[in-house]
Amino acid sequence: MNANSNMKNQPKYINPYFGGILLGILLLATFYLAGRGLSATGAVKLSVVTIMDKIAPVHTENNTFYSRFIPEDGSSPMFNWLVFAAIGTLFGGMLSGAIFGRLKKLRIEHSPKISARTRLIAAGIGGILFGIGSQFGRGCSSGAALSGTASLSLGGLIVMALMFGIGYVFAYFFRKLWI
């Protein structure tokens, strides 16, 4: 009985090593086609630049960070490889969720020891930190840690080592959120 219900709870995830091989081949193909790796936060950055440029064009022109991502020919920063890839990521995730039966109604996943509200606050803080950190790091887990290190960049290795290392250092302090 118990074993049976455990079987039912087994997730329909693919084998992680198989997933890793697929992801590695995809990354290699991306290098072969585009000459650069995968990215996730690039699209967020370009979206923020675009929105701010619409609201306050003078402000973005004077800010040396925004201005480096606004094309000089007047085209939209959104017309970019990274943005299309991010849209694709959303669809790909949805397709996998649909196939494996995880595409369901809106819900909040959290440890039974914390409330949904606590989980959302933590998720928001985590997202903000990732937004800030990815700009300093020249990429997030995808662009810097994975693609950077795979293409043998020293910077990629630095970001990867710090990201996971610091995660372990602070894991103890945030354990109540998870276990």
Add this chain to the structure above:
Amino acid sequence: MGPLIPQGIITGQWDFVIALLIGAAFGFILEASGFSSSRNIVGVFYGYNFVVLRVFFTAMIVAMVGLLFFSYFGWIDLNLVFVLPTYVNAMLLGGFIMGLGFVIGGFCPGTSYTAVAIGKIDGMVFTVGTFIGVLIFSEAFPLFENFYTANNLGGITIGEMFSVTNEVVAFIFVLMAIVAFYVTWLIEKKVRKNMTEYKFE
């Protein structure tokens, strides 16, 4: 010989179609591997689920070794492959902040998209957070512009830093991955035995 797009072998409009397809494959693999769940991901920090380490390390060594073989066979010109430039100071800080964000938020940006895609509100809040984070960074940028570009080593590789060949670097990564796979498998077995709260979702 690759890379194809930087050399104009594939041109123009196809760029974005390819980007869309690559993105879709990326999202599919992340979701199918279980990265749409923050509790699966964070298991890497508490020892109850090392799926992140398995997928991440496997992908990294496959791509790394693959790139070197592609270069060896003359299929790709590594000089045309983008090597992420190294800004030591900013990257140390960036990695630090992201590590903190990882263990608090339970996602990284790519994985949060897949959580959004299957209807997780915590994924949506995380994603909105990344927009706010980038906005905060951009608005405050003039304050730390010098720090942002300080200690720039350019497109330096790991091999150049430690005076070894790329092949040696890749070999060491593969060895480290195998050891990590084995050790974390032992840890996971031990930790899961004492765990009652966690089940896969």
